[in-house]
Amino acid sequence: MITLSSDFGSPYPAAMKGVVLQATDAQLVDVAHDFPRQDVRAAAFWLREVLPYFPPAVHLVVVDPGVGTDRKAVVVRAGRHAIVAPDNGVAVPAARELGDGVEVFEIQVEDPASSTFHGRDVFAPAAADVHERGVEAFDGYPEYEPFEDFEDLSFPTPDLTGDVLRGEVLVVDGFGNAITNLPGRLVADRMGDSVRVDGDRVPSERTYAAVDPGRRLVTVGSHGNVELAANRGRGDDAFDVEPGSPVELAW
């Protein structure tokens, strides 16, 4: 199985699929091709949320603002999964969820056909190759060199030391839910009660439907983080936040 993720929109992912299918009969599964354009951190967040639900697979991931520069191409192996991606950290948080240890290999790239579409010319052929050789075996071939000096990526850590807890919005999903870096356990025992968000008192509820349509709430999303939401509405608009906005939580 090979999953595909990118910020390419359409129809560029189809060229990647064609290249992969030239080399393998693997089942292809689209994860998403509408990640926020060239936003490595947002893609890294979503991949960390989604890839752990898959059975062992090769994951082709291309969010690549540095395409054509000297940034490297890597395979990140974790558990029985391998992520083929640019070396910009996009694969690392997901890999840490997929396995206890993370191994990174640099892909020895021959002169690619284009400078602007390495998804098609570098990463798709590599993903098919890793799949055909096997996640356990591909590193026995000279195209893959162990690589220690890879780009890491971590999400900002919240400040939980004071009376006011300080975090930020990491991403906003398609529903408008603003997902913060504040761990859900902070509000888990206050469900049905209320908390202060940026000074305003807001209900803390297990479900969106616990408040009237259009009303704001704080909940714990499926990712386990505190989420600023609105029942049948957009939390980002209702709280006037966007990715990167600071969020203060108090009681």
Added chain:
Amino acid sequence: MITLSSDFGSPYPAAMKGVVLQATDAQLVDVAHDFPRQDVRAAAFWLREVLPYFPPAVHLVVVDPGVGTDRKAVVVRAGRHAIVAPDNGVAVPAARELGDGVEVFEIQVEDPASSTFHGRDVFAPAAADVHERGVEAFDGYPEYEPFEDFEDLSFPTPDLTGDVLRGEVLVVDGFGNAITNLPGRLVADRMGDSVRVDGDRVPSERTYAAVDPGRRLVTVGSHGNVELAANRGRGDDAFDVEPGSPVELAW
């Protein structure tokens, strides 16, 4: 075969796919993940139009404004198809098209991992389970209880008794075609002629291209209903209607 439908946008459907693929080798086919957000009636309409074209399959459907409340999770069996969905009526009109009789089973849900993403935590595992046990056999297992008191859903019926026929717009498709609940037979014998829509005389044509680009027409869509359209334009804008708008048809 398992089809997937939701209003989740992206990338949440990928988590459902991962969960399903953990449990089955079934072929996955996306129906749509951009149904209007939390609009049960619109999703029910589109599923009724689309699912009958599929061979026997399990259909995973998640449009679920009541997620996390006490609304039940159901399997709706009709013909050789099974629809796994929340008990809000979204599956019922499609099921009535798929088979002569409709059987509904309540899914006995264990404590799910989240309160906000039952697509991943409840419906995806159930769809895989129904697929693996078989559409004819899953109800032999204790996780599925016959359920009579399910939520039904029907579309508003037009008033065809007077000189002026009164219906409404059910949904607007991506082209802007406004699909009404008025049966197509009403205009089928007036093709090439004209009808009155909300008092204005409008050509009634078999094809969009029968009128000049940008001009309005009434036609019979692929769903068999009267449709308000514009050649190479948006019918909803041209007729100033949206879902729920009343439509009066006369001669």
Added chain:
Amino acid sequence: MITLSSDFGSPYPAAMKGVVLQATDAQLVDVAHDFPRQDVRAAAFWLREVLPYFPPAVHLVVVDPGVGTDRKAVVVRAGRHAIVAPDNGVAVPAARELGDGVEVFEIQVEDPASSTFHGRDVFAPAAADVHERGVEAFDGYPEYEPFEDFEDLSFPTPDLTGDVLRGEVLVVDGFGNAITNLPGRLVADRMGDSVRVDGDRVPSERTYAAVDPGRRLVTVGSHGNVELAANRGRGDDAFDVEPGSPVELAW
């Protein structure tokens, strides 16, 4: 393998998939369903860019502003590929890339179930049929008649004779890159230098990242054509162009 391309958005492509899967176990691969609405030339461009990356396949293509009129339905065979499409030229440029010679067959269409959705009622069944009978063999059946008088489609040719080279924007991709009909070789030996675009001096670079974020550049896209782009921005906005806009290139 059957690929699917259309301008249908969602959920209409699912009905095509259902019809295809009634008749074949072929692997289905979506190319794109968000081609610009009823824009035959744009779809023809993208198909020419993408389909050559696929292994031998049947390609179902429906961008069909003339649906329901007397435009014909065709199969275009080239190499070991077959494209099933309306006879409006949409398949021809891709077919010329897929094989040295192009053969066109008219599909003998029985009375279709609708006048507005031949993707479902004509092209999907034909694509499944061509797949099951085989790309080499389908034309032995009476439903397919050799057809010489098909609609051709070619892209406008640039004027490269003077000191100022004159082309136009063919399409704009989802990133906002404006893809012209000017061949990339014109600027290939000026990488790192600059060129004049509509009179303004603009850097010519191999990669987007070679200029500062938001700055304009000229590059050679993955399609081999001159592309007007902006690093981490939209080239169409930065150059104030859209499909059809004239582009003047000078040194």
